[in-house]
Amino acid sequence: MEAAAAQPEAVVERGDVRFTVLTPRVIRLEWGVFRDDRTQVVVHRALDVPPYRIDEDDATLHIDTGLLHLRYVKGSGRFTASNLEVAVRRPGGGDIVWRPGDVQAANLGGTYRTLDRYDGDTWPDGSKLPLEDGLIARDGWHVVDDTASFGLDDDGWVLERPEGERQDLYFFGYGIDYRAALADFAAIAGPQPLPPRFVFGYWWSRYWNYSDEELRTLGARFEKERIPLDVLVLDMDWHTTPGLSLRPGHEEYDAFGQQSGWTGYTFNRSLFPDPAAFMRWAHGENLRITVNLHPASGVMPHEEKYEAMAKALAWDTSTQAPIPFEGTSRPYMRALFDTILHPLEKEGVDFWWLDWQQWPESKAHPGLSNTWWLNHLFYTEMQRDGDRRGLIYHRWGGLGNHRYPIGFSGDSVISWTSLAYQPHFTAMASNVLYGYWSHDIGGHTFHKHIPRPERHLEPELYARWMQLGVFSPVLRTHSAKEASLHKEPWHFGPPWGDAIFAAIRLRYQLAPYIYAAARQAYDTGMSLVRPMYYQWPELDEAYAHPSQYMFGDDILVAPVTDPVGEDGTVVFPVWLPPGLWYSRDGAEAFEGGGVFERAYALEEIPIFVRPGSVVPLYPEGLRDLASVPDTLILQVFPGDEGATVLYDDDGASQGYQRGEFARTRVRSRRGDRAHRVHIDAMDGRYRGRPHSRSYVVELLDAGIPERVEVNGEALPYSASPAPRTWLFDTASLCIRVDLGTVSVDEAHDVVARFAPEHALPKGLLHRIRRAEFAVRYLKQVWGDISALPDDVNLAGQADRVLAYAVEHGDDQGRAQRFTAAVQAFESRFAGLVASVAATPIDEAYKRTFADLVGR
Template sequence: MEATTDSRPSAGAAARPEAIVERGDIRFTVLTPRLVRLEWNAEGRFRDGRTQVVVHRALDVPPFGLAEDDRFIEIDTGMLRLRYEKGTGRFAAGNLAILVRREDGPVTWNPGDAQKANLGGTYRTLDRYDGDTWQDGSTLPLEDGLIARDGWHVVDDTQGFGLDDDGWVEERPAGDRQDLYFFGYGRDYRAALADFAAIAGPQPIPPRFVFGYWWSRYWNYSDEELRALGARFEKERIPLDVLVLDMDWHTTPGLSLRAGYEQKDIFGEASGWTGYTFNRSLFPEPGAFMRWAHGQNLRVTLNLHPASGVMPHEENYEAMAKALSWDTSTHAPIPFEGTSPRYVRALFDTILKPLEAQGVDFWWLDWQQWPESKAHPGLSNTWWLNHVFFTEMQRDGDRRGLIYHRWGGLGNHRYPIGFSGDSVISWTSLAYQPHFTAMASNVLYGYWSHDIGGHTFHKHIPRPERHLDPELYARWMQLGVFSPVLRTHSAKEASLHKEPWHFGPPYGDAIFAAIRLRYQLAPYIYAAARQAYDTGVSIVQPMYYPWPEHDEAYSHPAQYMFGNDILVAPVTTPSGAAAAAPFPVWLPPGKWYSRDGAEAFDGGGMVERSYTLEEIPIFVRPGSVIPLYPEGMRDLASVPDTLILQVFPGAQGATELYDDDGASQGYQRGEFARTRVRNRHGDRAHRVHIDRMEGQYEGRPAKRAYVVEFLDAGIPESVEVNGEALPYSAEPKPRSWSFDAAWLCIRVDLGPVSVDEAQDVVARFVPEHAAPKGLLHRMRRAADAVRYLKQVWGDISALPDDVDLAGQAARVLAYAVDEGDDEGRAERFSAAVRAFEKRYAGLAASVDATPIDDAFKRAFADRLGR
């Protein structure tokens, strides 16, 4: 279906005439087989322009039946049957009914019916919430979502403000009226979201750098401190894409909030939060600082609290006043009014664009003042500021719009991304955020950015006792990997350090691994962002989207689908005294594989397992092909020349690689490319076919180096690319295959190949040389357990040699594969596997028979998973 964003002309806001049934004071518009607009106006006047929520109605008209007599109008789309009694005026239970046909039986809606099982939407902020509970004990007042187990939903746009051709606010129509959108979808939730996206606009794709790591801290950073911070990230080889500067970047007049006072502006609002002039004691040369940041491929965003208007101390106060013909003789603040075209134009032209010229890439809006516009009561300031700032950026050349602000209500999905505010640092908050993020997909708000690690401590915790639990932070970072945006942030407390190098093993190791994994997953995430734009289905998806018929999909809200192929259940409970945290996961029916592909699970029930700090419950659909970037990336400013295709076990599967320039709005004009990858796995051969790249965009590569990884593999008899046999190499190199014993995978390096030519990769096997199921899990648990024993027990020389050998099983297998002739490689591998399995089976007993402390023995067994 066609869709439009706010930056496009408003032609298309009116529905096609053939979709409309109008009779006097009522009008019905059939938009899709599942979506009908219902209008009643006492004077027979209807609106066709854009509103805050609905921006496009000129959809392809679906076939529908119309039956009418002197008394009734009946419209039947196949999915819906609408019946209205003519001449009875306002829609009510007695004159209008819509039947929704569902697989489990029809349901009838009448105006005024209350939903019984709405699946939730989102809320403006998580400020001061511990999970979903505020400091006074009240519960987060979530808004309704677009979908419900009832099978229908109604969006009431009667009171929605209009948008004119310039995207500016229009008053609500006067008079007695109703303007309703009825969605009837049964269990087809994704279809409901697609229908809403068709009329309300798609989720824009953010610039590619958004999906990297954001560093943010509420701290009065100086230029020198931020340069030192950047150098440390470089030294530690930690990738980074965005630098966030909180309020202290700007000056504040007189006695500010930081001094413990509240200087009020002309509206009685605290003016210490508003500012537009760099604090030169922190940033002597702001332009030079931002040139340095851009030289490091860092994007810069600054915090704005615009409520106090423009104060007389600002550097560009005079320019702003001149643009508005404002009398500066009294040195009075220029009051804020976001719905004034003159004010907003002057603000951008004289205040914000000069800062952007210095290097500000986008704005962090932090509106926390009066909720509604003073000029347009009922218009949310949060919603309106999101609209104004995003569309202004869209109009400025061809760059993609991007803001960073709170949720303002339906229609705000067009203005990513979200800032969820200052959540409490606790395991409860961590446990709630997966559910909160997934629910937001029910209103297409697919880009929440949370304060990873939490923002502030419980108010009842004494300051000397406030410290960040490293296990909690490591687990929160793992959630961040599988979130729309990975951004750490915290309150202004000296004890709240979230720099990865502040954490020793094993927590620091887990944090580093999480960030690296995020960057490896970037091509998968970016393709999921394109899918969200095309379909309305966000990156983070509740389990009930693909499995709506299963009650378990609704009763396990802490797990979700990340894109189409990956199921994630981030660990949100502490391990306590144990070495691993127990965390049950519901797996939907069918086969599932662990993240490394080495373990197979039968779905349709609970998987009861414990997870060490290094482990994340990640499950992948069989046959999936997951695109990855190589390790070692520093940022997402450019796309690597090499792409890894991780191929999971399963009879067949497919994926589509997605590419565009990562920065412009060209993707909306068809400037992008897709590459289809298909996977087929039989008993003796595993084939991956990479199609030629289809589509064009600026910067499209002529060549790409593909590395195909067959997971959970044994030693193949041969590997072929386009019918040509490749040689084995102990070290990965182009036009060869190697075996990675640490992942039990065959790695086929195609080298640079033309993207305009298809590539066919085939690995041929002898079934008896396949790796035993679960081998990699056992190898890793053995390595972890032996490493632990060496750390806590000074001398393990009394242990049998098999203990140390079991701990380095991957190295032993690598030697078996690499040492010797090609003919015996598979047999040597199988023999080494059998030897490890025998050692592993006796590990717990070997350690138990020694004089090592019983507590260490139990911890050793925990790490083995026994």
């Protein structure tokens, strides 16, 4: 339990005001009735006391932290613009001064409880999403008003607000150091918890009355198609739904004024004859189960557990009256958990999708958001149940809800507009530490004006949305109950299905990078998906491109949100911050500091990586994230220096909060003649910690080496992957060094040595892929493909030609043969447009070919 009261040394009390210096950037300001309990927003004030100075006389109190200077007129009562001000010092001079009543001019936004029925950020009547304020603003300060918050007792139960007049404000002064502001908020409001590892896998969800057999068939198809899956989401039809109708005008309402059939706790036995057996099957497939709850109508007499619930509450069952819901009633909620929910969990429900869409506030505690309270209640109940990590799947309820991940953003409209808005919405939520939004990937429902026969999901839109899902906190597909609305990956043929499959595979490969970033969010308050201005707050451009974002420390993502044209590409603008950036495959280097436009094919995503970055990956072929693979790939990008820290824990328990985890530091250094990657010994302990691991180090865009060493020992070359060997992958122009199975308790040193004359020409891989794409285009649009010159055919399969140069012949001449093959390709590439221009191919196709080659 966090200590709610501050250290006495941090408190400055003068009559009816109290100031608490929590950090050099945060001061609590209280007038009237003081409180020391935990609140909905603030749960921890017993921080280490920062240095500060007090100066006062009979009239004025001054508190100076070095970064903030507070002045208050003593004995003047309630805080107003005339008696209180706080100055925020800036490194270059020119203080920012705040007084009570000041209105922020440039708040950077927070989030909102739901995207239900919004097309992007627009409601059907044209009104805009009423976003809440974030914790940061370009004004350089923010005030959190905690006056109206409810308190929480030692058991986490709601307390009444204190009686009497009062003000309870938290002043944050940070200038442009946004990351410090978020860290300070996490320090007093609690960190973002680390979700269980399976959360970062693929979730399958569809509003459909699935049966046990249909879900088993679905799972078998996922396995047949080699598509990984971690979570099965069961929407409302898992339970009995008497009186439910989805047809407008045919709804029935129950005794509480709620739509009949939405609330339910009893499995529909016509769909699930043996629920426990079904969930045993799912767990045997390493699938987690979450089911939908709408608890507003209490417990109806038709529920299997009605009698048990009534007995627990001494409820009179003689009239078969329904038992009403009240979330802040301890007896009701205790009975609900003990007689209904926990037994369902023992049968196999792993966590709850709390789909609360009823009245906004508690009836017993007006002003207390039901969304906020139920998030808190369900999450903390799960935390108390053994040592498993808490998890609730619900909407945003307001400040403090970051402690209860994850968020369900609701039923957004299926459109390119919605796709374009979601990156901004997700990144902006980081400004209130709400780092785990889960969107309905592909959108939920069609525009009402689209006739039902025309309601079909555009394959390209869905493929692009799945690519966004890869670089989102949670990858979960979902949709409305419409027979025509399919999102099964195998439902889409090439090229869309290929792009969807590739997106899911990439998500699982990135899992170790994502999980490490999730741990960083717990440690620092920096969410996985972050706005650009966290890193570049002084640049106006960082605010002007809200739909691109940083994904962890090293990866910049700009999701494509426009359809391709007739040539199969779309020109899409990206702002790159100052400095050098690499494409995700390391094929191209870009000098940042401006906006550039590039043509992207369907399978391409604008992803850029910092020089020298070390990105940990899992190998392809994962079925789920129930356990980590034995092999870890370390993808090292070009750059003079770089580093990362690998993070490991048991993936399920709360042990990570007790120091039960391990970290492994990896460093990269590249010179003209050698590229060295050093893997430190693993530092730390946790349940299930491995003794050994297989490392594969991939040096991107590195050129072909003359020698590769591991711990000083030269490794042999192999034409196919094998432990304790190295190979050169011409499809990605990378050196792949397989260390084999090694001890994690020892350090390992990998060195690739080069001759300068064998360095790769800059942008070679990009040119190879442009040639392959352009030649493939010609073969698709021109019938007489025999008319293509030999050099065009060879350029269209350049990676295979290069592979033969590497694989054939003795080891000694490998680098020379490869260099000669590269020079031959460069000559062919330079003449590609002219070669095609000399053929009888249609002029329009020639022009498109030339465009594709040049992009």
